[in-house]
Amino acid sequence: MIVSKFGGTSVGTFQAMQKSAEIVSEDVDRSFIVISATSGTTNDLVALMSPELDSTAREAIIIRIKERHLSIIQKLGSPEKAEISFKEELTQLRQHLDQVARDKRWKDRLVSFGELMSTKIFIEVLKESGVDAEWIDAREILKTDSTFGNATPDRGMLKKNLQKRIETGKVYLTQGFIGSDVFGNTTTLGRGGSDFSAALFAEAINADLLEIWTDVAGIYSTDPRVVKAARPIKEITFDEAAELSVFGGKVLHPATLKPAIRGKIDVRVSSTSEPEKPGTLIVHESTEKPVVRALSLRKNQTLLTVRSLDMLHQYGFLAKLFQVLSDNKISVDLVSTSEVSVSLTLDTAVNASNKVELTIEVLEELREFCEVEIEKDYCLIALIGNSLTKTAGISGKLFNKLKDYNIRMVCHGASENNICFLANESDGESIVKLLHKEFIEL
Template sequence: MIVSKFGGTSVGSYAAMQHSASIVAAEPDRKLVVISATSGTTNDLVALGNSELSYTEREEILMRIEKRHLEIIEQLKDGEEVDKQVRLLLTELRQHLEQIARDKRWKDHLVAFGELLSTRIFTQVLGEAGVEVEWLDARDMMKTDSHFGQADPDLKVIKKKCAKYVQSGKRYLTQGFIGSDIFGNTTTLGRGGSDLSASLFAEAVEADMLEIWTDVAGIYTTDPRVVPAARPIHEITFDEAAELSVFGGKVLHPATLKPAMRGGVKVRVASSSEPNKKGTVIVHEAGDAPVIRALSLRKHQTLLTVKSLDMLHQYGYLAKLFQVLANHKISVDLVSTSEVSVSLTLDTAVSASNKVELTSEVVTELESFCELKIEKDFSLIAMIGNNLNNTAGISGKLFNMLKGYNIRMVCHGSSENNVCFLVNQEDGEEILQLLHKEFIED
C-alpha cells in the first residue's frame, strides 16, 4: 500500500492536477492520496485573518481565491457538481469571515478551507482520469489536542479512526494539514503540516511506502538556488534526512519522518512534473555512507545567551531555564554551555503561523533569574553525513577553510550525522558554496 501526498504546486492548476492524477492512475497501490491547498491559497487565507483589512482588500483576496478554483473547474469535462460544492464552500468561507472571533480557533477553521476546496476539485479530476476515489474529511481521522495553529496529533486515536474509515481495496482522497480536537473544533498541524499528515496516515494504515510529490526532483546535496552545482541524492538514510530537514532542507517538513520511521515506512520524494525522474528514497540503511552527504543553510537565527553565577556547581539551573522556554513552546536548536553561561540558538525565520518569538513576557521571566543577551541575524550551517563524530580531520579542515570568517557557535560530537555552526547571516551563502565545492564537488 502506498500513501501519496501532493503539495500545493502539484495541484495548483488544472494542468498540474492532471499530471498528479496520471501519477495516481499509473499505480493501483496508491490507495490513500493526501492533498495540500492549491498553491497560494493558504497564504491568502492567512491574510484574510487580518482583522485590519479593509472591505476592498478582503474582497480582492476572496476574488483571487474564487478565481483560482473556478478556473480549474471550467476546464473539467463535467464540473457541474463540483462547481456547486466549491461555491458552497466559498459561501461558507464568507460567512466564517463575518463571525466576530479572531482567535486561533477561528483562524484554524479559516485556513482549513484551502484543503477542503482543493480536494473537492481533485476528486473530480481523478474521476475523469479513470480513478474512482472516496472523499474523506481528514478531521474525522486526524485527531489532535486543542493547541490551535500547531496541534499535536493523538497517535492512538488516529490509528483507530483510520481503521474505521480506510478499508482494504478501496481508494481514498483526503486533506493534509487539518484535523480536529475532541470537541470537533478544526485544528491545524502548522505550516508544512500536510507532509506530517501524510506520514501519520502512512503509519496508521501500515503503508509500505509514503510518497511526497513536490516541485523538485528529490532531495539535493544543498539548495540549488544558492549552489547551482548541487545534485540530487538518490538514496539517503532516515537519520541523515531527519538532520537535513531539521536544519534547513526545504523539501521535507522537519516532523515528517518521525511517524514513517516508527512505522517502518519507506519514503520517496519526487517531482510531480517530472515523475520519470528517480527522486530520492529514504531508507534505514543506504548502499553508501559518505562522510559528507549534504549541506544546509538556515537564515534568520537568533542567539540567546543567559548568564548567572547561580549556575556554578548548582543543579537544576538548566532545568529551570528550559522549563521557561518549554512553557512558552519555544524550541531550541543548538546549545553550548560554560560554567556560568548557556548559549542557545532559536529559529526565528518568518512563518505566518508558527513563528518563534521572544515576547516581553518570556524575556521578563528569564531576566528574573539570569542576565540575558539577544543577538539576531545569524545563519546556521549544517554538514550532514555519516560517522562525523569519529572521522579524523573534519574539524581541522573545516576551521582552516573558514579562518577568514567569524564563527559564533559550533556543535560537533553530539551526533554522528551532523556538524553545525553559526555564522553571520551575510556570510552564510558564500560559506555554503565554499563547503559544497570542497566536500562534495571535489
Template sequence: MENTVSAINVAKFGGTSVANFEAMSRCANIIENNPSTKLVVISACSGVTNILVELANGVKDKAGREQLLQELVDLHFAIIGCLQSPDEIIPNINEILAKVSQCAEQASQQSSTQLTDQLVACGELMSTHILSQIIRERGHQVTRFDIRSVMKTTSNFGNAEPLLDDIKISAATHLIPLCEENIVITQGFIGSDYNNQTTTLGRGGSDYSAALIAEAVDATGLEIWTDVPGIYTTDPRIAPQAKPIQEISFSEASEMANFGAKILHPSTLLPALRHEIPVFVGSSKEPERGGTWVKQEVESVPLFRAVTLRGNQTLITLKSLSMFHAYGFLAKVFEILARHRVSIDLITTSEISVSLTLDRTHTQGGAPQLPAEALRELEELCSVEIEQNLSLVALIGNNMGQAKGTAKQIFGTLEDHNLRMICYGASSHNLCFLVHESSARHAVQQLHRQLFEG
C-alpha cells in the same frame, strides 16, 4: 477482525503540484502509473492558503474581503472550467466558498485561532473536490474523503497535536475499507478535535499528516511529490553544482529537515520512522527524473551527505559568575524556559556562560522571540545577551565525530568566517555553527565546493 488491505501506497501532492489543471493532470498521471497508490493526500492549490490566512487575520474593509474572495473564485474556477463535467462539483465548491465568506466576515469583527483553522481548511476541502473529479473523469472509482473524521487532534488550534491511537482506530474503521475498491482522495494539514471542531497541524503540516495517515493504514510506501526532483546535497539555488541524492537514511534526512532543508517538514519523518515506511521524494513536474528514497537502511553511508542553511536564528547568551563550579544554575535557567514554553534548539556551555538558540519550528516567519516575562526572570538570575541576524549552517553526515581530520577539513574551509557558535560531538550525524546572515550563503558554497564538488 481488523480491516486490512494489501499494498497501500500513500501519495502526497503539495500546493504547487495542484496549482492548476495542468498540474493536477500530472498528479493524475502519477497516481495512474502506480496501481498501489490507493490513498492520495493533497494540499490547497498554490497561493490559496495565503489568501485564507489574510482573510482570517481580519480584513475590515468589505471591498477588500470581496476582492480576496474573488481571487479564490477565479483560481478554482479556472481549473473547474477545464473539467468535462464541472457541474458535478460546482455546488460543493460554492458551498465552501460561502463558508469562507461567512467566516471572513466574522474574522473582520474578531479573529481567533479557532476561526482561522476553519477558514484555512477550506483550501484543502476545495482542492480535493477538484482532483477527485479529474481522476473520476479518467474512468476510475474515486472517493473524496473528509480526513477530519480520522485525523483526531488536540484542541490547540493552529498547531494541533495528533492523537495517534484515535487516528489508528478511525483509519481502520473508516479509511482502509474504502481503499479496497477506490482511489481515495483526502486532505493534508487539517483534522478535528473531540468536539469535531476543525484544527490544523500548522503550516507545512500536510507532509506530516500524510505520514501520519501512512502510519495509520500500515502503508507500504509514502511518496512526497513536490516541485523539485528529490533531495540534494544542498539547495541548488545556493550552490548550482548540488547533486541529487538517490537514497538517504531516516537519521540523515531527519537532521536535514530539522536544520533547514525545506524539501521536508521537520516532523514528517517521525511516523514513517516509527513504522519503517520508505519515503520517496520526487517532482510532480518531472517524475521521469526520479527522486530520493528515504529508508531505514541504505547501502552508502558517506562521511558527508549534505549541507543545509537555516536563517532567522536567535542566539541567547547567559553569563553569571555564580555559575562557576556551582550546582543548579542550568536547572534554574531551564525551569524558567520550560515554564514559559520556550523550546531550545542548540546549546553550548563554558565555565561562566551558556549560549543557546531558540527553536523556530513553529515560528510563523522571522526570528523567534524570548517572551518578555521569561527575559525578566532570566535577567534576575544572570546577564542576558540576545543576538539576531544570524543563520545556522549544518553539515549532515555519518560518524562525523569519529573520523580523523574532519574538524580540520571543515574549519580550515571556513577560516575567513566568524563562527558565533559551534555544536559538534553531541550527534554523529551533524556539525552545526552560527554565522552572520550576510556570510551564510558564502559559507555553504565554500563547504559544498570543498566537500562535494571535488
C-alpha cells in the same frame, strides 16, 4: 499499498492537477491520496484573518481565492458538480469570517477550506482521468486534541477509523493538514501538516511506501539556488533526512519522518513535473554512507548569551533559564555552556511564525537572575552525513576551510550525523559554496 501526497504546486493549476491525476492512474498501488490546498491558498486564508484588513482588502483576497479555483473548475469536461461544491464551501467561508474574531476555534475551520476545496475539485479530475476514487473528509478519521493551530493526532483512533473504512482495491482521496477534536471542531496540524498527515495515514494503514510529490526532483545536496553544482541525492537514511529537515532542508517537514520511522515505511520524494526522475528514497539503511551527504543553511538566527556568577559550581541555573524560555514558548536550537555563561541559538523565523519572541517582558524576567546579550543576523550551517564523530580529521579539514570567517558557535559530538556552527549571515552562502566544493564535489 502506496500513500501519495501531492503538494500545493502539484494541484495549483488544472494542468498540474491533470499531471498529478495521471501519476495516480499509472500505478494501481497508489490507493490512498492526500492533497494540500492549491498553492497560495493557505497564505490567503491566513491573511483573511488579519484584524488590520478592511472590507475592501478582505473581499479582494476572497475574489483571488475564487478566481484561482474557478480557473481550474472551468477546464473540467463536466464542471457542474465541482462548481456546486466549491460555491458551497465559498459561502461557508464568508459566513465563518465574522466568527473568527470571536473564537480561535474558527481560525482552524477557516484555514481548512483550502484543503477541502482542492480535494473536491481533484476528485473530479481523477474521475476524468479514469480513476474512480472515494472522497473522505479527513476530519472524520483523523481525531486530535483541541490545541488549535498545532493539534496532536490520536494515532490509535486514526488506525481504528481507517481499518473500518478502507477496502483493498479501492482508491481514496482525502485532505492533509486538517482533523477534528472530540467535539467535532476542525483542527489543523500546523504548517507542513499535509506531509505529517500523509505519514500518519501511511503508518495507520501499514503502507508499503509513502510518496511526497512536490515541485523539486527530490532532496539535493544543498539548496540549488545557492550552489549551482548541488546534486540530487538518490538515497538517504532517515537519520540524515531528519537532521537535514531540522537544520533547514525545506523539502520535508521534520514531523513527517516520525510516523514513517515508527512504521518502517520508506519515503520517496519526487517531482510531479519530472516524474520520470527517481527522486530521493529515504530508507532505514542506506547502501552508501558518505561522511558528508549534504549541507544546510538556515538564516535569521539569533544568538542569546546569558552570564551569571551564580552558575559557578551551582546547580539549578540551567533549569531556571530553560523554564523561562519554555513558559514563553521560545524554541531553542543549539546550546553551548561555560562556567559562567550559556549561549543559545534561536530560529527567528520559526519563533516568529509561532507568534513568540524575546519580548521586553521575557528579557526582564531573565535579567532578574543573569546578564543578557542578544546578537542578530547570524546563520546556522550544518554538515549532514555519517559517522562524523568517528571520522578522524573531519573537524580539522572543516575549520581549516573556515579560517577566514568568524565562527561564533560550534556544536559537534551530540550526533554522529551532523556538525553545525553559527556564522555571520552575510557569509552564509559563501561558506556553503566553499564547503560543498570541498566535501561533496569530489
